[in-house]
Amino acid sequence: MQNTKPHAALLASPGMGHLIPILELGKHLVTLHGFEVTIFIVATDPSTTKSQLLEKTPNSYPLNILLLPYKDITSLLDPSANIVVRIAVIMRESLPSLRSAITAMKILPKVLIIDIFGTEAFEIAQQFGMRKYFFDTCNTRLLALITYFPTIDKEEEYNHINKKQPLQLPGCEPVRFEDTFEPYCNPNDPMYVVSLRIGVEIPMADGILVNTWQDLEPITLSALRDDEIWRKVIKVPIYPIGPWVKLRQVEQQFPxxxxxxxxxxxxxxxxxxxxxxxxxxxxxxxxxxxxxxxxxxxxxxxxxxxxxxxxxxxxxxxxxxxxxxxxxxxxxxxxxxxxxxxxxxxxxxxxxxxxxxxxxxxxxxxxxxxxxxxxxxxxxxxxxxxxxxxxxxxxxxxxxxxxxxxxxxxxxxxxxxxxxxxxxxxxxxxxxxxxxxxxxxxxxxxxxxxxxxxKAFSKGGSSYNSLCQVAKDCKA
The missing domain is CATH 3.40.50.2000 (Glycogen Phosphorylase B;)
Structure with missing residues (x-):
């Protein structure tokens, strides 16, 4: 009998802060929405194994998990390169392996979900005719800063970086220079270029998922959805679907x-x-x-x-x-x-x-x-x-x-x-x-x-309903 389950592929950037939300999202797509899910994890060391990466995660997951092979990037960047640049290069070098793994699948995924360092994989989703979603594993404030920064003029950029003036985000609280996203502190740093690219690519998704909930960030979410300026920057739906963490008693979590x-x-x-x-x-x-x-x-x-x-x-x-x-x-x-x-x-x-x-x-x-x-x-x-x-x-x-x-x-x-x-x-x-x-x-x-x-995560809550809408769109 032919498998009629919709198939979703999720790509996780290195780091527990990316991996755990991706795994949790995949688990819920399986258990609550009837998807078949494949999670791609990128090896960051020649000795990395799948069990090593998963041993720190809090649960077992009903997922197909594939480890993309380690790529030696030492010749591609300076040994002192910032973590942002290192991860970006690792993800880029892993794209051929991702493409090969998807090509080898008997049932191609209908949707590809990536996090912040995986936006270059949108090209692969386009190649295979897949829906593509960006999953912001952080909060909406960071999403706003990253997507808005590539649109500002040179004077705003100069004032923020050189004069250390707050950056005004339409409808949102301004971002003080001392709080700004690390890559935006120095335009001569390679991670500045990486972050600008990511900010341009995020709105190319068919939808944006955020690991937050409506009542946690109501002002920023409302601005991104309703403000006239933001509707020109992000033209796709934004779905707050968090919080993607466990809500169980200690006795159930650990022996x-x-x-x-x-x-x-x-x-x-x-x-x-x-x-x-x-x-x-x-x-x-x-x-x-x-x-x-x-x-x-x-x-x-x-x-x-x-x-x-x-x-x-x-x-x-x-x-x-x-x-x-x-x-x-x-x-x-x-x-x-x-x-x-x-x-x-x-x-x-x-x-x-x-x-x-x-x-x-x-x-x-x-x-x-x-x-x-x-x-x-x-x-x-x-x-x-x-x-x-x-x-x-x-x-x-x-x-x-x-x-x-x-x-x-x-x-x-x-x-x-x-x-x-x-x-x-x-x-x-x-x-x-x-x-x-x-x-x-x-x-x-x-x-x-x-x-x-x-309340947001429970059945009928705002995050629950957001994910239901995403699942429905992916099944269409």
Whole structure:
């Protein structure tokens, strides 16, 4: 009997922040909308295996997952190239493998869904007569900035980059220079050219999916849909379909016997701050030492995902896949005696932790985060207020949005001005979110957003209905 299921292909850029939302979207297309789904994952190292890439993901997925072979790009760019450029080159070099894999399929996909670094694959979708969708795995504010920036005149660009003036986005909050997307800080950097290209290519999609929901970003979404200027920039429908994170109880997410969860079980409700800089973020040696001092001075319980320091490379762990790359017992870059002094009040976790399970635990009451969008959503849907510590990419934009618009995070002014946060400042931030009135008020607001996200994602909600419309269009 011939397979009559519609077939969708999804292409994920390297990084957990891209891969997890892509996998979740694919799973829902299978389980709720009856699609056959193939996920293409790009290898970033000759030793990369599919199991390595999937071991950090929170669930098993009913999907056909294909690993596109590793392409050696060392001869194509400077060794010091920014992460944006490196990923863009990796994705471009993987296009022939993607085309060959699709050609070999018995049933060709009807639709191709790509994320931010995969826009050059639209040409392949066109070749095979497939519908094509862009999936913004971040928020609508970044979508607005990336698609609008290629349309601004030279004076606006000069004023934003050289005079550090805010960039006015029609109908939206302006983007301050200190918050702007990293590639737009220097027009002479190769990642500037990459980002301009992506901004031009995104509106070529048949539709744009965003990992957000209507009530989280109502002003920006309304502007992109209704403003006359935006209708000339983005002429295709925009579908907020998020949040693409898990909303399950801890007991359902991870088997008993996990030492971190066992330790959390013994702590009072909302008494632990979770500290993590995502799957790729790193700090300098001196900043790690000072962070340790700040946590100790705060006298708050903590779980800290610790990676070895890397000076002058905030995304130094981005392409690392294995959990066991460092000696789990060697923390010689931490202050002398720190591990011994804090062994009752905190837990150190080397390299990686099951973040979605930790944030879902009743004992966790705060999250010190780099503000990657995946981490932001996981914090919101679990009702956990944040300390924002952005490192790279669009994370400063996210941090400002969380603090100034949503009121669910605080951030250090010292970090903005000097790029380094002292121990007293860290102590103050941790105490504020865990003990003081401001932290309690943030906790109330983030729990309201949690309910809002659950409602949007549930049957009949705004995000649920958006995805239903996309699925219907793809089946037509």
């Amino acid at each position: 008993r016997g996990n030492k971190v969860l066992e330790w959390l079980d013994m702590q009072p409700s909302e008494s632990v701050i979770y500290v993590s800089f995502g799957s790729g973020g790193t700090l300098s040696k001196s900043q790690i030492a000072v962070l340790a001092w700040g946590l100790e001075l705060s006298q708050q319980r903590f779980i800290w995902v610790v990676r070895p320091p890397m000076d002058n490379d905030a995304h130094g762990s981005y392409f690392k896949n294995k959990h066991d790359e460092i000696d789990t017992l060697d923390y010689n870059y931490l202050p002398e005696g720190f591990v011994t002094r804090t062994h009752k009040m905190g837990r150190l976790v080397p390299t990686w932790a099951p973040q979605e399970m930790i944030l879902a635990h009743k004992s966790v009451g705060g999250f010190l985060t780099h503000c990657g969008w995946n981490s932001v959503l996981e914090s919101i849907v679990n009702g956990v207020p944040m300390i924002a510590w952005p490192l790279f990419a669009e994370q400063r934009m996210n941090a400002t949005m969380l603090m100034e618009e949503l009121g669910v995070a605080i951030k250090s002014k010292v970090l903005e001005s000097k790029g380094f946060v002292g121990r007293e400042e860290i102590e103050k931030l941790v105490r504020k979110v865990m003990e003081e009135k401001e932290g309690k008020e943030m906790r109330v607001r983030v729990k309201e957003l949690k309910c809002s996200g659950e």
